Amino acid sequence: MSKAAQLDRDAVRIGDLVIGPGLPVVVIGGEDARWLRLPSAGYSPEARSIRPAGKAVAEAPAEMAGEMTERAVGExxxxxAGPLLVEPSSAADLPAVARHADAVVLGPAWAREPGLVRAxxxxxxPVIIQRGVDQRGRAVTLEEWLAAADHCAAEGNEAIVFCEGGGRTEPAAASHLSPSDLAPTPTPATLDRAPGPAPDAALHSAPDLAIMRAARERTGRPVLAALGRDAGLAGAAVAAGADGLLLDPAAPLEAREAVGEAVTxxxxxxxxxxxxxxxxARGEIDRVDAALAVxxxxxxxxxxRIQRLKPVGGFxxxxxxxxxxxxxxxxRRAPRLGxxxxxPIMNAVIEAGLHAAEEERDRDRG
Ligand SMILES: C=C(O[C@@H]1C=C(C(=O)O)C=C[C@H]1O)C(=O)O
Incomplete structure (x- = not known):
């Protein structure tokens, strides 16, 4: 079975991860899947240059670049072991992506290049098509974005996921990530080795949630919101209907955790x-219970607090x-229970709260 195996038009399978409406929201770059962005300092997908971590940009001949890509993706x-998404920097990366990845991520610069999308x-x-601002600072329009999906489908590949990145740019500093960023649990040490000072654009993605919804409504295909390294919009993106969130490969552990919590x-x-x-069903109940616990x-x-504010508090x-x-x-909101x-449920909840409050008061009085 091809890796792009399609369930139905709404859901796309990437490895053992299924993305689509009605399914749990996935976090890519977090626990559900990893995203590797291959080194690129060029201005277009055809441009090819290699930027070793922390070093100046060096142009590399095509065959050397191919080897480096093979090594980076292979590592x-x-x-x-889980689903691995790889974002090529040029068409030259595609063979290595095909050999090792579970999905290919196309950056905003690709969306306007039908030949590259088709390749x-x-x-x-599965193909994840990003919308956003390319390296020239031009935003991909909704029509161009949808057209890119049509080019993909014209090649017989229906395993398409839209990914809305909005104002996020592709700063060079974010593009020399080493595979060490893919370690299952990043330690402060590995984070330290992540790219140096990056422009704010890398830290704060600004997905346009209205355009994301429009793509979802017009095509019936799953949509992701790219958040960069900032968890701030995770809840808003889920509320707006995102089927998944994409975190920058260099997002710190706290951001990954915050996104996971917001999604749940x-x-x-x-x-x-x-x-x-x-x-x-048990997975779904676990998420509802997580929300109930909070x-x-x-x-x-x-x-x-109310017990302390009332003239006579507690029981x-x-x-x-x-x-x-x-x-x-x-x-009225829970008619099934009535x-x-x-x-009796609320009586137990209220009494538990009063007990906790009285215990706290007794402790404080010493
Ligand atoms: C919190 C209060 O104190 C008690 C606890 C209540 C609750 O947990 O909802 C409700 C009424 C009171 O029996 C309150 O008076 O509002």
Whole structure:
């Protein structure tokens, strides 16, 4: 079966990762999959130059460049057993990508080059087409983006994922990442070896979530939002319908963790799924429980605050009328449970909060 095996038009499989609506939101560059961007300091996908980490740009002859690409992608493959996405810097990288990668990522400069898009599509791998600002500073339009997908499909490759990068540019500093950035758990030491000071554009991607939605609605294909190294827009992207988030290969561990948390919590609220298997259904319940735990913790903190604000707090100051009204309000949002089933649940929640508050008060009094 080809690596680009297609489930249906909505979902795309990359290795054992499935991306699409109704499925869990994936984090690429985080735990779900890795993304290797091959060295590039050129201004177009045809340009070819090699920038060894920390060194000045050096032009490399094509055959040497091919060897370096083969080594970089081969090493990345050896270090990471999960889905590996590789972004070529030129058509010369494609054979190595085909040999080792599970998907090919096309940077914004490729979207306007039908010949290159078609060459990438012919690898038979899933193709991730990025929209954004190319190295010349020109933004790919929605029409150009969709046209790139059509070129891909014209080659018989329907395993297409759109990736919205918005204002993100492709700064040279971000392009000499070594495969060490693909280590499963980056340590501060490996992060230190990551590219030096990068322009802000590398740190803060500005995906246009409206264009991302438009691509999703017009094509029915999955969409990703590229966040750069900043977790700030992760929740917004999930709420806007992103099927996955793409983190820069050099995103720090804290950003990866923050994105994972935002995806779990937001998706539980805004992305209801229809799981088909026991494992999928339990995965979905785990995400809902994660969101519930965060809300229960916040609720307990608020309840404790209220006990300190009331003239008589704790169990002695219990207000049963207030409790009855809040259960009735919740039952409107949880009709399956209704007042009869929600009342004992909320009674347990409220009493747990009051117990925690009284214990805390007793500790504080010493
Ligand atoms: C938090 C309060 O104190 C108690 C706890 C409640 C709760 O946890 O929701 C509700 C009413 C009171 O019995 C409050 O009075 O609002």
């Amino acid at each position: 990345a493959r050896a270090r990471w 990438a599509a012919r690898l038979g791998l 919590l937001l998706a539980a609220l805004v992305r209801p799924q229809s799981p088909r298997t026991l494992t999928e 809300l229960l913790e916040r609720r307990a903190l608020l309840a404790a 002695r100051g219990r207000d049963m009328e207030r409790e009855r009204r809040l259960v009735a309000g919740m039952a 007042v009869r089933r929600l009342a």
